[in-house]
Amino acid sequence: MSGDDKNPVLALYFEEGRSSRRKAALHHLGDCEDCREYLETLERTGRFLERWADERPAPDMFDRIAAALPAQPRHRPKAAAANPLPPLAAIAAAIAAIIAVLLKVQDLVAGFPWWNSLGQAWPFRSIGPLGFCVLAFFALGAFATLSLAPFLYFHSRSNG
């Protein structure tokens, strides 16, 4: 150990850490005036601080606490669902369901007569019926979110 690193002296004085480290620190003290002085400082600090002895709070303190309790809200953990899915599994299942629905809707869209003309126009020609369905899905999602935003805002405000 080096004289710059005082952590082994702390380990020695407070009897923390591995005993081999403490033994090494004890051995080092014989050669290092700086660390011996630091150890002495730790001891003096302890003697100085012990002048401030423990004391007790006011005897009626618990009565004051008890009197304040009925007004306090009590936090209760939410009851867990019977068989909660792990979040990742639930997200993966939702994504798989959305993809399955989009693939199904894609077949329907491709069968509509208006798709024959719309599908020739740029950019639908390059993205195809599946790309069109994905775009429509996100557009509907954004629209639904914006429509619900005022309701969610007022609902969260009323629940504190």
Added chain:
Amino acid sequence: MDSRSDQELMERTAEGDIMALKALYRRYEVPVFNLIFRSTSNRELAQDLLQETFTRLWTVASLFDPRRGTVKSWLFTMALNLTRTEMSKKVHDLKPLRLDDAPPCRSDDPEVGSAVEGEELRTEVARELDKLPPQYREVIVLKYYHHLTFDEIARTTGAPSGTVRARFHRAIARLRGHVRWKDFAS
């Protein structure tokens, strides 16, 4: 003295048993109060924060998770967080401890010649602790008065273990610069 474990008392407290809360209070009132008192040097404020700590314990007892630490360390963390929040408001009179705020004299200490001298010494401790930044002060208090390991202090204060040791070294250096060391030689 209630023989139930801390965890049992916490479970009962979470169910609304006020006697369980009282048993926890009796078990920890002295260490929590002294932790706050030595961190603030203000008896009235320490009592207010002690009350707030146990009121909060009642409120959030159901959130206690024994896998994440002991009741004692949970209480210490709550008390320290409340103390930090209160001290950050900087509305308190942080003048050195008044003599009538000082704790009682240790009658078994042969170095204390008289009650007046004892009060002066205790006031001097509070004055020196007042000079330390709050993060240094809490490490010194938790180490010397509550005998927590550095790893336990790290968990209690939320600081990395290396940072806790660094704060301790700096606090010792500052105390060494102020304290009348000749009075505390072995």
